[in-house]
């Protein structure tokens with residue numbers, strides 16, 4: 229390890245905490261500054277808890293825009309772009325459209341595969357070392373229609389060529405893989421390398437490990453970054469407290485864009501709003517997590533409870549709940565899992581989270597271009613939980629000098 233440094237991490241979501249874990253373990257003096265210890269303002273706690281090497285195709289991919297436009301006028305649709313006058317939104321859409329190409333998928337799939345597989349390995353290691361449950365039974369991409377199954381079979385074929393594992397299953401094979409709940413689907417692709425966990429338990433385990441390695445948590449909302457001579461000299465919270473460190477890491481999820489803007493760094497991001505509902509006593513709890521192709525819904529057993537999550541509303545930072553879209557999530561779930569009915573969800577409080585979505589679907593990871601002591605770690609969109617450990621490990625490696633994976637494509641200065 230290089231000389232021990234004082235490190236200040238802004239943001240205690242899964243990315244900030246994973247980063248703190250690897251840095252504290254490497255012997256650095258780590259502080260995490262978080263405005264909300266309950267994680268109510270983070271995207272990290274209520275998510276679907278999936279670790280997904282299956283997601284080697286970035287959000288910006290061919291067909292997403294066309295599908296989004298088709299869904300624009302359906303109030304229950306899982307993908308929605310909230311129309312509003314905003315130059316930042318217009319630029320984000322323009323960049324997103326520019327990257328939604330086959331070439332972009334081809335240029336990024338190997339990097340996403342390598343990041344995901346390394347992160348999965350680290351999740352397994354962390355679960356053993358920090359003692360939290362990680363279920364390694366894979367994920368079912370369930371398809372209602374023949375056309376949907378054909379599309380997913382093509383993705384599976386592509387994945388096999390990349391060295392990932394995937395199996396196309398008919399309905400009988402789905403029943404064999406998932407004996408614990410009835411599923412109404414034409415078939416599925418089974419992704420055996422995918423895993424799931426409870427994000428709450430993961431967060432608790434990381435916080436404990438950070439403290440055990442001497443890391444500290446500061447409660448406060450960073451309002452100002454002060455720069456001088458190409459360095460971040462200090463950060464100041466809303467309450468006026470000032471903190472400085474050898475290296476500062478910006479891991480504030482969707483709010484990183486505003487913090488970066490203060491120092492002239494453009495990190496275009498839009499909040500990709502999603503909801504989850506957690507059934508505390510499910511009548512038939514599946515063993516495997518699943519994604520419902522036609523409904524774009526994620527289903528994850530979490531211990532004795534069952535979480536159903538969905539929607540991607542490109543919405544800036546708006547956190548209002550669309551009842552229609554939430555109903556769309558519930559109906560899609562009941563459609564695939566016929567033992568359930570929409571009334572099972574009555575009275576459950578929805579959780580809302582804003583995925584930090586970059587316009588090319590790739591994280592921002594690396595040193596800031598004009599500030600020698602500032603590292604950016606955000607923009608993981610729908611894969612933040614999955615990629616959190618590898619992100620943390622790569623930040624620790626960056627501080628040591630060299631990263632084990634080439635992260636040039638994740639350069640925070642790329643836009």
Ligand SMILES: Cc1cc2nc3c(=O)[nH]c(=O)nc-3n(C[C@H](O)[C@H](O)[C@H](O)COP(=O)(O)OP(=O)(O)OC[C@H]3O[C@@H](n4cnc5c(N)ncnc54)[C@H](O)[C@@H]3O)c2cc1C
Pocket residue numbers: 238239240241242243244261262263264267269270271272273274275276277278279280448449450451479480481482483484487500501502503504526537538580581582583584605606607608609610611612613614615
């Ligand atoms: C419905 C849904 C389902 C999902 N399912 C999955 C899944 O199955 N697998 C997966 O990999 N990903 C999933 N995701 C995405 C994942 O949740 C995010 O990518 C991830 O949580 C991002 O983590 P983060 O640490 O970057 O950001 P956040 O979790 O948002 O954390 C950022 C933290 O920074 C803090 N902060 C911000 N600004 C400041 C400031 N100025 N001062 C102090 N603190 C600050 C915030 O309070 C927050 O706690 C899902 C998301 C949604 C919405």
